[in-house]
Amino acid sequence: MQLSRDQLLRAYRDMATIRAFEERVHVEFAAGVLPGFVHLYAGEEASAVGVCMNLGDGDVIASTHRGHGHCIAKGCDVKAMMKELYGSVEGLCRGKGGSMHIADLSRGMLGANGIVGGGPPLICGAALSAKVMKTGGVAVAFVGDGGSNQGTTLESFNLARVWELPAVFVIEDNGYAESTASSWAVGGDQLKRAEGFGLPARRVDGHDFFDVHDAAGEAITRARSGGGPSLLHVVLDRYYSHFEGDAGTYRGPGEVDRLRAEKDCLKRFRKRVIESALLGKDQVDTIDREVAALIETSVREARTAAKPSAADVLTDVYLSY
Amino acid sequence: MSRKTYRQAVSEALRHEMRRDLRVVIMGEDVSGGLGAPGEQDAWGGPQGVTKGLMPEFGRGRVLDTPISESAFIGAAAGAAATGLRPVAELMFVDFMGVCFDQIFNQAAKFRYMFGGRAVTPLVIRTQYGAGLRAASQHSQSLYPIFTHIPGLKVVLPSSAYEAKGLLIQAIRDDDPVVFFEHKALYDDEEEVPDEAYTIPFGEANLTREGSDATIVAFGRMVKFANQVADSLEQDGIGCTVIDPRTTSPLDSDAILDSVAETGRLVVVDEASPRCNMATDIAALVAEHAFGALKAPVRMITPPHTPVPFAPELEDAYIPSPARIEEAVRGVLAAKR
Numbered sequence: 309m310q311l312s313r314d315q316l317l318r319a320y321r322d323m324a325t326i327r328a329f330e331e332r333v334h335v336e337f338a339a340g341v342l343p344g345f346v347h348l349y350a351g352e353e354a355s356a357v358g359v360c361m362n363l364g365d366g367d368v369i370a371s372t373h374r375g376h377g378h379c380i381a382k383g384c385d386v387k388a389m390m391k392e393l394y395g396s397v398e399g400l401c402r403g404k405g406g407s408m409h410i411a412d413l414s415r416g417m418l419g420a421n422g423i424v425g426g427g428p429p430l431i432c433g434a435a436l437s438a439k440v441m442k443t444g445g446v447a448v449a450f451v452g453d454g455g456s457n458q459g460t461t462l463e464s465f466n467l468a469r470v471w472e473l474p475a476v477f478v479i480e481d482n483g484y485a486e487s488t489a490s491s492w493a494v495g496g497d498q499l500k501r502a503e504g505f506g507l508p509a510r511r512v513d514g515h516d517f518f519d520v521h522d523a524a525g526e527a528i529t530r531a532r533s534g535g536g537p538s539l540l541h542v543v544l545d546r547y548y549s550h551f552e553g554d555a556g557t558y559r560g561p562g563e564v565d566r567l568r569a570e571k572d573c574l575k576r577f578r579k580r581v582i583e584s585a586l587l588g589k590d591q592v593d594t595i596d597r598e599v600a601a602l603i604e605t606s607v608r609e610a611r612t613a614a615k616p617s618a619a620d621v622l623t624d625v626y627l628s629y
Numbered sequence: 630m631s632r633k634t635y636r637q638a639v640s641e642a643l644r645h646e647m648r649r650d651l652r653v654v655i656m657g658e659d660v661s662g663g664l665g666a667p668g669e670q671d672a673w674g675g676p677q678g679v680t681k682g683l684m685p686e687f688g689r690g691r692v693l694d695t696p697i698s699e700s701a702f703i704g705a706a707a708g709a710a711a712t713g714l715r716p717v718a719e720l721m722f723v724d725f726m727g728v729c730f731d732q733i734f735n736q737a738a739k740f741r742y743m744f745g746g747r748a749v750t751p752l753v754i755r756t757q758y759g760a761g762l763r764a765a766s767q768h769s770q771s772l773y774p775i776f777t778h779i780p781g782l783k784v785v786l787p788s789s790a791y792e793a794k795g796l797l798i799q800a801i802r803d804d805d806p807v808v809f810f811e812h813k814a815l816y817d818d819e820e821e822v823p824d825e826a827y828t829i830p831f832g833e834a835n836l837t838r839e840g841s842d843a844t845i846v847a848f849g850r851m852v853k854f855a856n857q858v859a860d861s862l863e864q865d866g867i868g869c870t871v872i873d874p875r876t877t878s879p880l881d882s883d884a885i886l887d888s889v890a891e892t893g894r895l896v897v898v899d900e901a902s903p904r905c906n907m908a909t910d911i912a913a914l915v916a917e918h919a920f921g922a923l924k925a926p927v928r929m930i931t932p933p934h935t936p937v938p939f940a941p942e943l944e945d946a947y948i949p950s951p952a953r954i955e956e957a958v959r960g961v962l963a964a965k966r
Contacts, residue, residue, distance in 0.1 A: 460700045626783070629832070
């Protein structure tokens with residue numbers, strides 16, 4: 309699929325924003341100023357952006373505990389996201405959700421999810437809404453290799469097939485379910501599992517934006533045109549450990565350094581677009597500077613953003629009670 | 630107005646709302662039935678026939694049979710509710726919550742709160758509960774206290790046909806997730822039910838009997854038993870107020886406290902297992918807020934702390950009976966403080 313210059317600029321900006329956001333959250337968390345549990349997406353940017361570049365606001369995604377990247381790729385406000393991580397009432401979820409439940413339904417972002425495998429059934433529902441109301445919308449569930457082993461995910465493959473839903477399941481296989489290797493924990497093969505449920509499936513290199521974008525485009529077009537659900541098995545790597553604070557001792561010696569040097573979707577994207585003269589180096593550098601400034605501003609604003617009051621504990625449970 | 634069964638009342642409520650609002654869809658195992666099979670279509674209408682006839686009228690696009698995959702379709706109902714539909718999902722027996730509870734209590738119940746008030750999840754889960762059909766341990770439980778425990782859920786227990794129709798229409802029009810408990814031993818009970826649509830608000834108890842000697846709070850099928858007991862005691866000149874809270878979440882605490890303030894004597898009848906159930910909840914409520922009014926210790930009539938048994942003799946001994954309720958009322962009346 310041929311991408312316009314504007315699309316390439318957007319792809320790079322979104323991926324660079326995710327990377328910069330995550331690198332900065334890592335630093336902020338280590339400094340002890342961020343409450344709660346945080347799981348970082350750095351290294352996986354090409355997956356979220358490659359998929360979500362094919363979606364609009366009328367399409368819905370469900371994310372995972374590692375959800376910041378999906379949020380940014382789906383168009384959520386970065387400053388409001390950072391405020392949410394800081395527990396501010398000005399945050400995307402008014403300080404009620406935090407990193408693990410960050411969401412913005414107005415952007416079709418149905419939430420990060422603290423429950424592994426929580427998203428696929430919800431995405432069957434979002435796809436059903438699109439189908440019943442004939443919106444032309446598509447729903448995408450991101451799941452990790454860990455979530456791929458949950459019954460919810462496998463049940464959802466089946467339900468999406470028998471209901472012929474406009475749904476896409478994206479398995480982001482970063483090699484580890486928490487500290488356990490997917491090579492050990494996943495029985496069989498992701499593509500053959502999909503085949504067993506009658507889902508068209510492709511395995512893509514999650515370090516290559518273009519590979520993901522192309523395969524996701526095919527699956528999403530199929531869903532949008534009434535062809536039913538598909539699966540993508542995106543093979544990628546995470547640079548950080550499962551959660552911030554996890555020492556990551558289960559990884560091999562030098563593994564992360566090697567990944568950063570050799571498997572970096574941002575470097576690969578830059579090289580390709582500059583060498584093929586699709587974008588100028590100055591354009592890409594400008595984006596890097598703008599992104600750095602955005603993240604800096606986001607953190608500065610988040611640090612001083614208003615905190616919720618104790619009375620806010622009681623609000624937003626019900627619409628009426 | 631005509632006589633209708635509890636089953637017909639639930640069915641009418643669904644039909645009214647599906648005609649009124651195109652966003653209302655129903656889904657569940659065999660809600661139509663026979664899909665893909667060579668024989669009759671719309672063969673079941675759910676295990677109790679409640680939804681029979683809806684598929685021919687509204688089509689398969691809005692009456693969705695599902696595989697036996699409660700996690701997937703209850704979760705799909707939650708996701709659909711958060712994205713514009715108003716699904717009514719049928720969890721065939723509440724005992725099956727064990728294979729889908731995450732989608733109810735971690736997802737649907739919490740969207741609005743976790744997302745800072747920026748989600749609306751108009752989901753209804755209809756489910757059968759209760760003992761009495763010799764269905765034994767995995768198809769007979771009264772698990773509504775577990776749902777009542779979860780902030781974000783509303784929990785409804787219709788005690789009669791009239792109640793069922795008005796409360797279900799309210800549930801479907803409500804913008805919060807609602808779990809609607811239908812007692813499997815009430816489906817054939819009949820009473821006068823209006824033909825038109827009407828709603829019964831949540832959190833407003835119904836006083837099915839009024840008397841000044843004792844208060845009986847009962848839920849679901851137990852309201853029927855409590856009414857029988859009140860009518861029987863009336864013959865002896867004993868006046869009971871029977872309170873059907875209708876919903877356990879929200880709970881009409883005022884109605885209970887006001888009545889206890891008048892009678893000073895309370896019996897709570899709850900078909901749920903005795904620990905951490907509605908009886909203990911209401912006993913605690915009264916102990917905290919109306920202790921001074923009590924003229925006798927609160928009595929809780931519940932099953933024993935056992936699974937629901939199979940053999941008729943065992944199940945009959947398990948279910949709270951009108952005789953036990955009557956004995957408890959006479960007991961609180963006799964108590965001296």
